[in-house]
Amino acid sequence: MYCSSSMHPNANKENVSTSDVQGNFVRITRSRAKKALGGVIPPTKPSFKQQKRRAVLKDVSNTSENIYSHLLEGGNIKVNRKCVKESKKAAKEGANVAMEILVDMHTEKSKLAEDLSKIMMAESQNASVSNSKDEEITEQQEGGSDVMDFLQVVDIDFNVKDPQFCSFYAADIYENIHVAELQQRPLANYMELVQRDIDPGMRRILIDWLVEVSEDYKLVPDTFYLTVNLIDRFLSSSCIQRHRLQLLGVTCMLIASKYEELCAPPVEEFCFITANTYTRTEVLSMEIQVLNSVHFKLSVPTTKTFLRRFIRAAQASYKAPLVELEFLANYLAELTLVEYTFLRFLPSLVAASAVFLARWTLDQTEHPWNPTLQHYTRYEVAELKTAVLAIEDLQLNTSGCTLTATREKYNQPKFMSVAKLKSPKRAASIFSR
Known part of the structure; x- marks a missing residue:
């Protein structure tokens, strides 16, 4: 705490005189203040934090007993003892009634649980009886066939720790895949319906050559399967000339590589594999045609x-x-x-x-x-x-x-x-x- 003489020109007797202060600014210690005020130090005002702490403690200790004791000690309010006794008696009776209600509720719950267990046991017995009857009927209908035994199926998704198998979702995934394979299928007779300049023999030569290409570039099997799928889907809707069939093959492999491979070969590699029969521009132009033909739907089950x-x-x-x-x-x-x-x-x-x-x-x-x-x-x-x-x-x-x-x-x-x-x-x- 600092004090300036220039800021207090009309200092009264309770203030420190300027003659006692050396220099313009003097630190007023508690000993000096005590001496100047005649040995009396006024109590300091509590800080906001102390006030808040006191309020909290007061709230915590603000129980009914403390309130009653404070009132009785202060003598400001007279308490009727009879009223206190009656309120205690009513509270005791209310507690007894509440206890009786809880006991009744517990008894009812126990009874309901027992009844439900009996019903569930009866249903399970009926289900087992009906299942046994169904098995007997099935065995009678099959006539004890010796082709295969249908009584046991191994769960191939049980306790599979490899996350790549997606064992928890595998059944649902393949449920959807079985539906998806019915869609986006190539025509089984597109050679007869759509094509005019190529035949199944030319297609066979193209696919056999693409097997060698996939081996040369060490492509994953999924790339090769998707390549063939794209070729057939394109030929199912677009007529092509035989001199462009190889261009279609390398373009479909380029698309499949981009979709399946971690590091797909560049366009120049597919031009090179055809002995530069086709240019980069031709491959990219065919890529646009193929993608538009299949509507950019590359995620198909093969x-x-x-x-x-x-x-x-x-x-x-x-x-x-x-x-x-x-x-x-x-x-x-x-x-x-x-x-x-x-x-x-x-x-x-x-x-x-x-x-x-x-x-x-x-x-x-x-x-x-x-x-x-x-x-x-x-x-x-x-x-x-x-x-x-x-x-x-x-x-x-x-x-x-x-x-x-x-x-x-x-x-x-x-x-x-x-x-x-x-x-x-x-x-x-x-x-x-």
Whole structure:
């Protein structure tokens, strides 16, 4: 605290005189103030924080007992003892009534819970009885069929820790994928309806060449499947001349690479792979045409989409995953991409048929289909017959096709040379049982 003599020209007796102050500004200590005021120091005004703290403490201690004691000690208000006794008696009676109500409520709740448990037990017993009856009826209708046992389905999504499998959502995801495969499908007969200058043989040569391109650039399988899908969807709506068919192929692979690959090859690479038959401008112009033709809808389910799920369902019947089964199923599925006639089959049907034939090729001692596969593929054995026999013809090369890019790819040791595997028994014997 500082004081200036110039600011107090009319200082009275209670103030410190200027003669006692040295200099213009002197610090007034408590000892000096006490001496100047005759030994009396006025109480300091409490700060705002202290006032607030006191108010809070006062509120906390503001109970009924403190209020009554304060009033009685002060003697300002006379309290009628009779009123106090009556109020205590009424409070006690109210507490007793409340206790009785709580007891009654607890009793009612216990009774309701008991009744509900009895009802639930009765319903469960009825449900079990009805289920047993339904099972008996089903067994009687099937007549004890020895084809397969439908009593047990393995849950392939249970306790899967790998987040890439999306096990918690997998069932819902594939529920939607099964619906989506019915949409945005290429026409199964676009060669006859739309095209005038190309034929299935030219398409076969193009796809076989694209197998080599995808191997050269080490593209993921999804890129190749999407490439073929884009080619067929474009040809289903747009007529093309044969000298531009290769341009369409590399452009669709460019689009698929941009969609599926982490690092897609640049446009110049796809020009180079065609020996610079097409320029960068031509490729980019065709890219615009393809994207407009498919309405920029690139997220479509292919055979590879279903194949991953179905192979996992097939591996559930083995104690350890069978790598050879995975390679063989992928090989059979890729053989179908070359053939125009397989556009009549749904991608899920082709994937299920490839798994069926792969299991049969590896082991003829047991039936290749089981309840788990039927549950996850949604196909019964009879529904697979046509597609399975058609894929087996490709596997055995009954038509004598000279295009061997896919076969050479899966003859490599990294794929365990599954292209050489053949079943000693034809698959037709399974369906004749």
